[in-house]
Amino acid sequence: MAQLDVQQKLSILADAAKYDASCASSGTSKRGSAGSKAIGSTEGMGICHAYAPDGRCISLLKILLTNSCIFDCHYCINRRSSNVRRARFTAREVADLTMAFYKRNYIEGLFLSSGIIRSSDYTMEQIVEAARLLREEQDFRGYIHLKTIPDADPDLVRQAGLYADRVSINVELPTAGGLKRLAPEKSGTRIEGAMRDMRHAIDDGDDARRRYRSAPRFAPAGQSTQMIVGADAATDGDIVRRASALYGRFNLRRVYYSAFSPIPQPSVVLPLRRPPLLREHRLYQSDWLMRFYAYSPDEVAAAADARTGMLPLDIDPKLAWALKFRDRFPVDVNRAPREMLLRVPGLGVKAVDAILAIRRWRRLRLADIARLTVSVKKCRPFLIAEDWRPVALADRADLRPLVAPRAEQLELFAA
Numbered sequence: 001m002a003q004l005d006v007q008q009k010l011s012i013l014a015d016a017a018k019y020d021a022s023c024a025s026s027g028t029s030k031r032g033s034a035g036s037k038a039i040g041s042t043e044g045m046g047i048c049h050a051y052a053p054d055g056r057c058i059s060l061l062k063i064l065l066t067n068s069c070i071f072d073c074h075y076c077i078n079r080r081s082s083n084v085r086r087a088r089f090t091a092r093e094v095a096d097l098t099m100a101f102y103k104r105n106y107i108e109g110l111f112l113s114s115g116i117i118r119s120s121d122y123t124m125e126q127i128v129e130a131a132r133l134l135r136e137e138q139d140f141r142g143y144i145h146l147k148t149i150p151d152a153d154p155d156l157v158r159q160a161g162l163y164a165d166r167v168s169i170n171v172e173l174p175t176a177g178g179l180k181r182l183a184p185e186k187s188g189t190r191i192e193g194a195m196r197d198m199r200h201a202i203d204d205g206d207d208a209r210r211r212y213r214s215a216p217r218f219a220p221a222g223q224s225t226q227m228i229v230g231a232d233a234a235t236d237g238d239i240v241r242r243a244s245a246l247y248g249r250f251n252l253r254r255v256y257y258s259a260f261s262p263i264p265q266p267s268v269v270l271p272l273r274r275p276p277l278l279r280e281h282r283l284y285q286s287d288w289l290m291r292f293y294a295y296s297p298d299e300v301a302a303a304a305d306a307r308t309g310m311l312p313l314d315i316d317p318k319l320a321w322a323l324k325f326r327d328r329f330p331v332d333v334n335r336a337p338r339e340m341l342l343r344v345p346g347l348g349v350k351a352v353d354a355i356l357a358i359r360r361w362r363r364l365r366l367a368d369i370a371r372l373t374v375s376v377k378k379c380r381p382f383l384i385a386e387d388w389r390p391v392a393l394a395d396r397a398d399l400r401p402l403v404a405p406r407a408e409q410l411e412l413f414a415a
């Protein structure tokens with residue numbers, strides 16, 4: 001490997017990390033440095049957020065320790081057989097760069113992942129060392145997200161949890177068949193075993209903190225994972241069911257969906273075209289329905305096209321479900337329970353809570369609903385109010401175009 005300076009390494013290793021979507025810094029505990037000599041805070045003040053041209057959040061210093069790898073996953077630009085320029089940071093370089101960027105207020109923390117060099121244990125040691133230097137030598141209290149390596153020694157993975165706010169292990173592909181075909185050196189069983197160990201370690205850490213205030217924090221922002229969408233033949237139905245199983249089994253904070261991006265010099269087993277980015281967005285909306293609107297994975301999957309198993313791209317999955325199961329509507333906003341109000345397209349959690357609060361005092365009219373939602377036109381066929389009953393509207397065969405958002409022509413020269 002040619003001798004590179006830190007700036008050259010940064011340009012290679014930050015670029016190599018852009019394919020990882022799981023960079024949100026949500027959900028950790030508040031930790032500040034006011035009144036001490038420490039530096040950094042996990043709270044929002046003064047944090048600089050930036051977005052990559054494709055819309056991904058890059059407010060963390062998001063880098064790889066190295067883009068060299070002994071594995072050969074077909075979908076990965078850093079795979080062994082890829083002809084990319086390689087670079088490698090030392091653990092100290094990562095720690096120093098993070099501090100330098102933090103002090104300039106460019107970032108709110110560090111997102112560190114890595115290709116696998118020499119062995120899983122060796123790579124994990126280097127990742128842990130970078131986090132240790134930041135926490136113990138530099139007294140850094142900002143956000144740290146570490147990717148952990150499923151095959152690494154569980155003791156090393158545990159150490160990562162002691163320094164990091166969030167840890168993540170990527171399941172990579174939604175189906176076991178996809179993983180076998182596109183990442184043959186990875187094992188679904190080992191990945192899930194590592195996620196299970198991590199869940200137990202996080203639960204033990206929470207338990208210890210409840211008993212003893214002085215117990216060390218262990219990954220207070222929990223664990224997350226990422227699935228690549230569109231590199232294998234998995235349908236949206238497969239993906240939402242898999243995500244739901246992962247949330248349940250490993251108590252994940254988030255499952256991130258990353259639309260597969262064609263890479264330079266791709267392997268022949270990969271699709272030639274990327275899936276529409278809107279597919280990723282529809283999967284995030286489905287995820288939201290399962291986590292905050294009490295939809296079961298089978299209900300979300302039922303909103304998909306029965307032939308292809310794919311969610312429609314032109315309307316959101318909640319509207320798609322409502323159009324498919326019209327017999328559950330209209331819902332009376334003055335009488336229906338919370339869980340049915342949450343099913344009405346156009347009514348979010350805030351609007352539903354407001355409806356429940358208002359109806360304790362008086363009955364709601366359609367104008368009241370219009371004040372609580374962005375589009376009353378979208379809700380009207382699905383609800384009954386004091387002065388409104390959809391009558392013929394709810395049964396119209398052409399309801400979909402009436403409630404679907406109008407397709408907009410993008411302006412070529414819009415700012």
Ligand code: SF4
Nearest residue numbers: 069071073076079115
């Ligand atoms: S192990 Fe990770 S870095 Fe290495 S080829 Fe596979 S996905 Fe890429």
